[in-house]
Amino acid sequence: MTILTEHGSRVDVAYEWLLTEITGFRLRSGSPLSENKIATQLGVSRTPVREALQRLEKEGLITRTDNSRFTVAQISRSEVNDACDLLGALDTYIFTKAASRLSETDAQLLLDSVERMSAAAATGDRVAWSDADLFFHRTVNEIAGNRLVAETVKETRRRIHRFWLRASTHQNRLQSCSDEHRVLTEALVATDIDAIGPAVEEHIGHMRDGILDMIAGAEALLGEY
Structure with a gap:
């Protein structure tokens, strides 16, 4: 042992x-x-x-x-933009589909995971935050029920998530991102389809900006990355 x-x-x-x-x-x-x-x-x-x-x-x-x-692995501005474009489109589809299939139990699971994100953000625990975020998105994917789209989203998010998580920790963005997940959850619970697209766009936009800023900072110190 x-x-x-x-x-x-x-x-x-x-x-x-x-x-x-x-x-x-x-x-x-x-x-x-x-x-x-x-x-x-x-x-x-x-x-x-x-x-x-x-x-x-x-x-x-x-x-x-x-x-x-x-x-x-390569991580360039082009890859970040491509990944975020794809995530924006697929997440909007997944959240929209999940909204029509959400049960009270599912809603509570998502709300609980958002609370764990907020608690982790308050202490700067990015490992606990990442675990809660992973559970949140895995749960939404399961509710939506499209395995092919879920696998594509998981693979795409996985390639850039660690860079985003590091950028968010440095930029004190974990709490505001937790709030964005709360907005998404509230839209799901209310079956507010019109609110889902803008909420996803805002969330992915902040992810994009955080990673691109991080790449720019690395280039300023190291030259072309």
């Missing part, structure tokens, strides 16, 4: 280090990632590093080349 705990902590250390380096733009898009170099730098074996890389690959922050080597 102790061995598993120690191994898990090493994976977490490697994961958090890589996540910070990537979302802080110290590891640039397209940079190769050497398991040996990272393991040596962190003072761990290659196994937890490999597991951390695989975890980040699932989150869309790392990709594999044709020869199965890990590299930092």
Whole structure:
């Protein structure tokens, strides 16, 4: 049991280090990632590093080349804009469809998750906030019931979410984003279809602006990212 705990902590250390380096733009898009170099730098074996890389690959922050080597995934202004355009259209569809299928139990689940977001925002706990946000969107996707759209949304959001979360923490945006989720939930509960589109547009617009500002800041310090 102790061995598993120690191994898990090493994976977490490697994961958090890589996540910070990537979302802080110290590891640039397209940079190769050497398991040996990272393991040596962190003072761990290659196994937890490999597991951390695989975890980040699932989150869309790392990709594999044709020869199965890990590299930092691309994150450019163009990709951010494309991802946000797609999320805006698909989220509007999902929330609109979910509004017609929402039960009282579903509504309470969403309201509870918004409360958890607000509580996490108040303490600056971005991990707890992210968990509540993930639950919120997963629940809405399940209510809407379109598995294909849900998978597309999940994959698209996953590629930019970590950058947005870092930007929002630095810009003290977690609370206002929690409020935006509350507005969306209230529109769902009221089956106010006309309110859903503008609420989604505002939410995605802030996400877009936060990440683009972060990229601009990185470019000011590091040159073209």
